[in-house]
Amino acid sequence: MEARHLRYAVALADHRSFRRAAATVGIAQPPLSKQIAALEREVGARLFDRTARGVVPTAAGEAFIARARRSLAEASAAAIDAARADRGETGRLSLGFVASALLDPLPAVLSRFGTQRPDVRLVLHEMATSRSTAALVTGELDVAVGLGPPRGTGAESLVSVTIGRDHLVAVVARTHAYAGQRTVAPEQLRNQQLIVAPGEDEPAIAIGLRRLLGPDSWTLEAATVARDVHTIAGLAACGVGVGLGPSRMRLNARPDVWMCDVSPRTRLPDLTLSFRADDRSRVLEAFLDTIRADCPDVGDALDRRLDHSAPSDREPPLREAGPGKDR
Incomplete structure (x- = not known):
């Protein structure tokens, strides 16, 4: 049994006429009659009664047509779903x-x-x-x-x-001594309580901070470890210390903190x-x-x-995140 047989049966049930059903499915009337007869033999039951009022589904035909409609609808939906998935829509x-x-x-x-x-x-x-x-x-x-x-x-x-x-910026409370400065130097950071991201999670940043502050600096050992950039800014706002994070923090600057560049500029990963x-x-x-x-x-x-254009190992220059003005 094929999907076309289901379509033939549904068309015949809808139009109650072999002639009209044949025109709907795009075949001649005699082949449609043969296909319906073959379908009835395969099902093992008479699906339609031929009467003076037209072709009428039997009880078996009504049950078959109900399932056929659902099957055809599912097949259509399957094709639509497949096409959407192929377009990346699902x-x-x-x-x-x-x-x-x-x-x-x-x-x-x-x-x-x-x-x-x-x-x-x-x-x-x-x-x-x-x-x-x-x-x-x-x-x-x-x-x-x-x-x-x-x-x-x-x-x-x-x-x-x-x-x-990104490059490294310092974030402090508005009441901090560094508030209002455009830059802060490494020697100014060495005597401060620092707030940093976990070094074991992002070791490249930890390595950069050690290079900036000195490998033997106690400041990093005593630093407050914050989960992420939002916590760094929040703790700095509370006056816990000087937060160190990426310059993109300026995109979500809080009114109760001040941000300034670390000088010399320290590029982050x-x-x-x-x-x-x-x-x-x-x-x-x-x-x-x-x-x-x-x-x-x-x-x-x-x-x-992705090799969609001429090969090259160079990347175009990217603008660093964050506005140009210090806060």
Whole structure:
């Protein structure tokens, strides 16, 4: 039994006439009569009565037609669902990210993607870069936004592209002695209670801070460890100490804190988007298209990574996150 047999039976039930039903399904009347007769033999029951009033479904025919309609509707829905999935309009995307990415660019990217792909289920995980790299390799994540290029086992199987750059800033309460300064020097930080992100989660940042303050500085050993950039700013606002974090914190500046650059300028690991090179998911492709739309500086570099244009190892210069003025 094929789908066409179901369509023939439904058309005959709707039109109560072999002639009209044949015209609807696009075949001649004699072949339609033969197909219905063959269908009745296969089912083992008479599905239609031929009467003076037209062709009328029997009780068996009514039961068959009800199921046939549902089957045809399901087949149509299956085709529609398959087409939508092929366009990346449905499915699931698992994204891991560091907290600073929620300052920029993830808010705009996730908002646009959610609007354009409302039926894609986004599964979001805040996690450290070292953890997200491992989760990408094992397939737990589809895409990750972390700090610096992926490292460790399996990192060579990933495609990565820089989506943002940062340098180190200090954040203090408005009542702090450093409030109002445009810059703060390393020697000014060495005698302060510092507030930093966990070094074991983002070791590249910890290494940079040790290089800035000196490997033997007690300041880092005694620092208050905050979970993320939002907590760093919050603790600084409470007067706990001097927070150190990425310049993109300026995008979500609070009125009760002051931010200034650390001088000399200390560059932090790049904000990096990574995914598996062999992932051919349409949903991932749609997400990357959203990245291209919201991060135009990234598009060319991403295409080069995917070999969609002339090969090159250079990336276009990216503007650092955050406005130019100190707060």
